[in-house]
Structure formats: C-alpha cells, structure tokens
Amino acid sequence: MRAVTYELVHQSKDCGARAGILHTPHGDILTPVFMPVGTQATVKAMTTPELKAIGAQILLSNTYHLFLRPGEEVVQKAGGLHRFMNWDGAMLTDSGGYQVFSFADRKAITEEGVTFQSHLDGSAKFISPEVSIGVQEALGADIMMAFDECVPYGADEAYTEDSMYRTLRWLDRCMARKTRSDQALFGIVQGGFSERLRELSAKETTARDLDGYAIGGISVGEPHEEFLRILRFTVPFLPEEKPRYNMGIGTPDYLFESVEAGIDMCDCVLPTRVARNGQALVHDGKRNMRNARYKEDFSPLDADCSCPTCTNYTRAYLRHLVTAGEIVGAHLLSLHNLYFLLHMMQEMREAILCDSFLDFKASFLRRYLGQ
Structure with a gap:
C-alpha cells in the first residue's frame, strides 16, 4: 500500500490540464495545487491557522535548512515536522539538493555526495542521498524528494549528462535507504535544456516504481520559450497515474502553463518573498505598494479578492505600513499573495472540470499581463 496515491478525476478535453x-x-489534496513554501518550518510572516483558513492544503519545507538549523534530531524529538510547526495537513520536504548547489559555500561534488560550507557559520557539512533521506525520515513529511543535482542554465551538455546520470545513481541510493512505509518518495527528472537528456532522464526515472515524479532544473533563469519547450517536451514521459510536480514555479503565467501541460503540483517562495518587498499580486498585475500613488487611495488592494487583507484594509494603509517598515505590512501582503495564488489554482480546477480551462487561462492572463 502506497503512502501517497493519485486519483484522476477529469482530464481537460482541450489540453493536458487535469483535475485530481x-x-x-x-x-x-485537490489538484492542481500550489504549495506554499515553509523553508525553515514556517511560511514567512504566516501562522499555520492562517494558512489553513486561506485554503492551503500542503506545505513544503526544506531539508538543507532544517538539517543546519535546528537539526533533524530536534524536530524528531518534537514529534516530527507536523507537530513541530503545528500543521495537521500534508507536508512535502525538498531534498536539499537545490539549496546545496545554490546557497552553500565552497562545495565539492563527488559520487558519494556533496561537501560544503554552511552559509550560516562556515562549518563543514556533508549531504549524500543517504543523509538526505535519513533527515527527511526524521522530519516525517508525507512526501520526500530524492537527492539530485540541479545544473545551472547554460551548463554544457557533457557536464549536464554526467550530472543527470549521477542523479539517477543517487536516486537508486535514496530508494535503498528509504525505510518508512508511511512516507512517499518522488524522483526528479533532470537533463538541463537538452531534449535528448530530458527523455533519457524521464524514461530512466519513471522506470523506477516511485510514488510520483517531478521536473527539476527549469525556471532557473532561462528564457520563457525555453521553459515552455522543456516543460511541454518532458511531461508526456511522466505516467498518467502518478502525481506530477513542477518544482519552483510561482508566477501566474508559469502556473497556468504548468497546469495546461498536465502538472498537478507546484511550489515557490515568490508570493511571500515579493510581499516582504512591498509587492502585491492582483488581478490587474503586480502592484508596488511603495508607490506614492497609493498614499491617499482608500480602495481595497484588489476589489476582486475576498482575502482578509482586501476585505479589511485599504491601499493607503498598506502603503503606510510598507513605507514605515512595519512588520504587519509584510504579513498582510503575504497573506493576500498566498490567497491570490491558492484561489487561482482552485479556479483552474473548476475550469478543468467544466472543460473551460483554456478560456479561463486566456481571460485571466489577458487581464493580469495587461494584454
């Protein structure tokens, strides 16, 4: 019996979008779904009851950060990540691979794993497939991600191929190390921006009988058309009966493209990160709340949004909080941005069920992108 299973409810008649x-x-979890990112066992500026209230179904936390602080032993003693952060919904943990390659200092990659300096204090650390799975089992998330290497955009094909095959070997070691039957394990398709390598990686990864499959290594700074090319090329190689996850996707246009291609799950730090910089995601596009034009604007942040921020506060007040550096400003914008994306995904699901996804996508993005 698998810990996590996928049930297809409806496949769109006009594209690859599906509700499950x-x-x-x-x-x-009703899919397609956006997963708020709680990197260090917290979605920044949010409490777990607030996340539940605005419709969050599943959260993501990160192995790399929790491995460094407070340490998986502390979380395990607390009763696991769910109890530690008071979240009774589903949880996914990233393997730490992306963060090791992005944030860690002076890293050395070998077949065994990655030795690196902590970005916190410079101390020497080591993560391997076995360490990653051991930490994720201690954290106790419902879904664990296999340890992989995410190569940067522009990496040459020879290195990308070596990395892709190493990721496959690391996947086998993750599978061998896994001991808990109450946790699922997802594999990650890599291969950079080479269709040849993406096909090889997808076929080899899905040949392992895993609980789900993710696409990694896109939305890493490449042009939009390259993102679409690799996304649309790769998804057809993923099994229809398993959940499909596109990692690190958080802007409305990329979320629509992912769902249209047949993706079920996405995540990103974007909604809370931009909120801390005073930016709101609204139906008419992105809104910089530092702008002086809002100083005496006493209308809601987004007239078509029913989140607590839009229901209770004006643009003028939010601008005041942001420009004054008040913490509650970041909180209220984070709450709104998360609600905006979560509600958008719910509307996508409804459109899929009504076979009107492409019409909804065109209408939403025409207004959001100002086209």
Missing part, C-alpha cells in the same frame, strides 16, 4: 485528488496520510 492526491491521497496522503494527512488528508486529501
């Missing part, structure tokens, strides 16, 4: 249910030990 992800069954997990901590509840069912």
